[in-house]
Amino acid sequence: MSEPWKVSLHGGHSGDFCEHGSDTLREMLDAAVEYGYSTFGVTAHPPATDPKFLYEEEVEAGLSVIDLAQKFNDYSATCAELVSQYSDRIEILRGVEVEVVPESSFAESAATLRIDYNLDYVVGSVHWVDEMPFDTSQKDFDKALANRGGLELFLLRYYELVGEMIEQVRPEVIGHLDLPRLFSEGRSELDSDSVMKAVYTVLESAKANGCILDLNVGALSKGLASPYPAPWTVQLASEMGVQFCFGDDSHSVAQVGAGIEAGRAYLLEHGIETITTLTRENGTIVKKIVPLR
Numbered sequence: 001m002s003e004p005w006k007v008s009l010h011g012g013h014s015g016d017f018c019e020h021g022s023d024t025l026r027e028m029l030d031a032a033v034e035y036g037y038s039t040f041g042v043t044a045h046p047p048a049t050d051p052k053f054l055y056e057e058e059v060e061a062g063l064s065v066i067d068l069a070q071k072f073n074d075y076s077a078t079c080a081e082l083v084s085q086y087s088d089r090i091e092i093l094r095g096v097e098v099e100v101v102p103e104s105s106f107a108e109s110a111a112t113l114r115i116d117y118n119l120d121y122v123v124g125s126v127h128w129v130d131e132m133p134f135d136t137s138q139k140d141f142d143k144a145l146a147n148r149g150g151l152e153l154f155l156l157r158y159y160e161l162v163g164e165m166i167e168q169v170r171p172e173v174i175g176h177l178d179l180p181r182l183f184s185e186g187r188s189e190l191d192s193d194s195v196m197k198a199v200y201t202v203l204e205s206a207k208a209n210g211c212i213l214d215l216n217v218g219a220l221s222k223g224l225a226s227p228y229p230a231p232w233t234v235q236l237a238s239e240m241g242v243q244f245c246f247g248d249d250s251h252s253v254a255q256v257g258a259g260i261e262a263g264r265a266y267l268l269e270h271g272i273e274t275i276t277t278l279t280r281e282n283g284t285i286v287k288k289i290v291p292l293r
Contacts (some may be wrong), residue, residue, distance in 0.1 A: 002037065002090075003036060003038065004038050004290045004291070005246075005264060005292050006036050006037045006038055006260060007039045007040075007041075007245060007246055007277045007290065008040055008041060008246050008247050008250070008257075009039075009043070009095070009123065009172075009212070009247055009277065009278060010043050010097065010123050010175055010176075010247025010248070010249055011040070011042070011218075011248045011249050011250035011251075012028055012029075012032075012040065012042030012250060013043070013249075013250065013251045014027070014042075017044050017071055017074070017075040017078075018045055019055065019058050019063070020055070020057050022251065022252040022253075023252050023253045025078060025079065025082065026082065027253050028042075028250060028252075028256055029042075029082055029086055029090070029092065030253075031257070032090055032256050033089045033090050035256055035257030035260075036257075037257065038090070038091065039091040039092075039277055039278070040090055040091070040092055040093070041092075041093040041095050041120075041123075041173075041247075042079055042092060042093065043095040043097040043123045044079075044096055045097055045099075046072065046096050046097070046098050046099060046109065046113055047068035047069045048065055048068055048101075049065060049102065049105075049109055050065065050101075050102060051064070051065055053101050053128075053131070054068075055136070056136070072113075072117075073117075076117040079094045080094060091279060091280060093120040093280070093285070094119055094120045095121045095122060095123060096113050096114070096119055097122075097123040097124075097125050097175060098110040098113065098123070098124055098165075098169060098171065099125065099127060099128060100128060100161050100164070100165050101128045101131050102131065103161075106165070106168075107165075107168035107169050110122060110124075110171075111169075121171075121172040121278055122171040122172055122173070123172070123174075123175045123214065123247075124162075124165045124166065124171030124175060124211075125165075125174075125175030125176065125179070126158060126161050126162050126165060126179070129144050129148065129154060129157055129158050130144065130148065132144045132147060134154075134180065134183075135179055135180075135182050135183070141184070142183075151189040151190075152189040152192055152195065155180060155190070155195045155198070156194060156195065159195070159198035159201070159202050160198070162174070162177070162202050163201060163202050166202065166205045166209055167205060167209070170211070171211060172285075173211065173212045173214050174214060175216065176214055176216040176218070176219070176229075176249070177199075177202070177214070177228060177233060178190070178199075178228050178233060181219070181224060181228065182219070182222060185225065191230075199233055199236065200236065203233075203236060203237050203240050203242050204240070206237075207241060207242050211242075212243045212245045212276050212278075213229070213242055213244050214228070214245065214247040215227055215228075215234075215244045215247065215263050215266070215267060215275075216247045216249050217246065217247070217248055217258070217259030217262060218247070218249030218250075218255070218259070220258075220262060221255065221258060221259065226266060227259070227262070227263050227266055231270065234266070234267070238270060238271065238272050243275070244267060244272060244275050244276065245275045245278075248260060264292055267292060268293075272292070273291060273293065274289050274290060274291050275289075275290050276288070276290070277290055
């Protein structure tokens with residue numbers, strides 16, 4: 001059954017356009033309709049602009065930068081067709097989950113994608129620190145930490161990059177704010193004084209730029225105790241007036257809608273009674289506040 005709060009603004013990473021996804025985009029949209037989403041944002045990963053930023057699965061598939069650019073072009077065209085085809089069943093938004101690589105030109109790349117493909121919105125995420133991937137495996141995470149001199153220093157640089165991304169890209173949605181928890185859950189550095197100060201600074205920037213925080217329930221399927229972000233960050237963001245929306249971060253049909261009810265309960269437990277979503281109104285994308293009860 002479709003309910004207004006059943007919204008995801010981060011996900012739809014389908015196997016036809018993402019090498020670490022599975023199932024087709026059409027199959028994922030069918031699953032979104034079946035789950036009862038009122039709005040489902042599809043946020044494909046952007047094409048790498050330099051071979052050194054190809055992910056392992058892309059290299060193994062023999063893909064080049066040119067191949068990935070064509071794949072994103074195909075994604076944009078296909079998604080545009082599906083927006084119309086599914087309009088009587090579900091609102092589909094066309095987006096992209098941009099990155100902070102290369103560090104010297106990521107903002108320009110994000111702006112180009114937004115304009116060239118007339119995207120509805122942008123999710124801004126950080127999966128690389130010092131141009132090194134860190135959420136791909138424990139080995140990669142440990143390597144990125146060692147490069148920075150330990151977890152706390154890594155976290156400070158991570159949140160610095162999140163802040164730079166917010167200021168330079170001004171994404172509508174900030175993806176999985178405390179993603180480094182994936183391989184460091186329970187570590188004391190995650191909420192040290194300096195890290196908490198860094199998070200506060202990021203949240204100030206998010207509020208000033210009108211960004212929505214992705215309450216990313218994909219963390220639950222990865223074995224974490226709570227969605228991204230952690231309870232203390234949710235509480236702080238709420239006190240500061242930063243808005244939330246859900247993201248299922250789906251990479252397959254099985255993940256579409258998974259954990260959204262748990263995410264709703266999580267927000268309600270922290271006194272958050274509404275989410276803020278995006279919707280199409282008179283040909284433009286606007287924010288919409290939706291009650292959770």
